[in-house]
Amino acid sequence: xxxxxxxxxxxxxxxxxxxxxxxxxxxxxxxxxxxxxxxxxxxxxxxxxxxxxxxxxxxxxxxxxxxxxxxxxxxxxxxxxxxxxxxxxxxxxxxxxxxxxxxxxxxxxxxxxxxxxxxxxxxxxxxxxxxxxxxxxxxxxxxxxxxxxxxxxxxxxxxxxxxxxxxxxxxxxxxxxxxxxxxxxxxxxxxxxxxxxxxxxxxxxxxxxxxxxxxxxxxxxxxxxxxxxxx
Numbered sequence: 001x002x003x004x005x006x007x008x009x010x011x012x013x014x015x016x017x018x019x020x021x022x023x024x025x026x027x028x029x030x031x032x033x034x035x036x037x038x039x040x041x042x043x044x045x046x047x048x049x050x051x052x053x054x055x056x057x058x059x060x061x062x063x064x065x066x067x068x069x070x071x072x073x074x075x076x077x078x079x080x081x082x083x084x085x086x087x088x089x090x091x092x093x094x095x096x097x098x099x100x101x102x103x104x105x106x107x108x109x110x111x112x113x114x115x116x117x118x119x120x121x122x123x124x125x126x127x128x129x130x131x132x133x134x135x136x137x138x139x140x141x142x143x144x145x146x147x148x149x150x151x152x153x154x155x156x157x158x159x160x161x162x163x164x165x166x167x168x169x170x171x172x173x174x175x176x177x178x179x180x181x182x183x184x185x186x187x188x189x190x191x192x193x194x195x196x197x198x199x200x201x202x203x204x205x206x207x208x209x210x211x212x213x214x215x216x217x218x219x220x221x222x223x224x225x226x227x228x229x230x231x
Contacts, residue, residue, distance in 0.1 A: 012039055019073055021101055025066045034090070036066040037132065041158055041205035045130065046074040048210075052154055054127035059083035060114050060141060061133030065094030068109075069101045071130070081107045082126075084114050086133070118144035126150065131157040136180040139187040146196070151215045155197075160188060161207025 018026070029036045037045065049057065049071040055078060059068055062085035072081055085091040091111035098107045110117055114133060118141060129145045131138055138157055149155055160166070166184055191199040191211050199211035 008040070015039065015043060018042075019069070021097070022066060022070055022073075025064060025069070025097055029064055029066060034064055036063050037070075037158060038205035041208060042067065042070050044202075044204050044208060045071055045156070048128060048130075048154055048156060049074040049079070052127055054079050054153075056126045057081045057128045057130065058121070058126040058145075058148060059130045059132065060118075060145070061085065061131065062094045062109055063090055063132075065097040065101075065107070065109065067130070067132065068094070068107050069097060069103065071128075072101070072103050072106050079106065082110065082121075083107065084110050084112065084117050084133075086111070086113055114141060118148070121148045123147055124150045127153045129153070129155045131155075132159070135159055135162065136183045139183050139190065142187065142190060146213060149213050151213050153213050155191075155209075155211045155213065157187070157191075157209045159206045160184060160201060160209045161203065163206060166207075 053076050057071055062083040068081050068083045088111055091109050095109045098104055125148050127150055129149050145155055188201060191209055196215055197211040198214050201209045
């Protein structure tokens with residue numbers, strides 16, 4: 001989310017081009033106004049999927065499978081992606097896009113409510129968790145997301161700046177958006193003040209929150225600030 005569109009356009013001009021299938025998925029989604037990650041957010045996801053060398057990724061909010069396929073292309077060949085989508089039609093379309101990408105063995109699309117599915121997943125099973133579904137539910141999903149994330153793993157959440165409305169007073173946003181506004185602010189506060197996380201909020205796309213699970217400090221020891229080295 002850059003205030004100057006020229007900066008965004010310049011950064012877009014540097015992109016070498018997407019995988020042809022991803023380009024087609026993105027163009028089709030745009031034509032039907034199906035929300036997927038913004039171009040710069042997609043580039044950032046590729047970096048996250050590559051830098052951590054994850055063996056397993058969890059995505060909450062599949063849409064039509066665009067971001068799952070992009071992450072799979074950047075992640076190590078052995079990486080497995082589990083992605084959750086509540087909408088049955090979109091889950092079916094995502095599975096078809098996964099099939100077209102030849103990634104049925106790497107990407108598993110689960111159709112269902114994340115509230116229920118997250119509770120069934122194993123502890124510390126994933127190296128990267130990406131949230132991109134109902135924004136008002138991020139704070140509700142945080143506990144389970146951290147439970148299934150391995151120590152040293154990365155949690156990322158998209159659209160956290162809400163097109164800039166998060167900067168406004170709750171009374172300046174539409175009444176129907178006030179609950180999401182309050183919950184998103186609570187979510188970001190919790191990320192930044194959680195003793196087991198090292199977190200940052202970036203103005204990439206519509207805002208991306210990124211946190212590393214550092215683990216809770218041992219009993220009887222003082223909590224270290226993010227980045228502090230051992231003596």
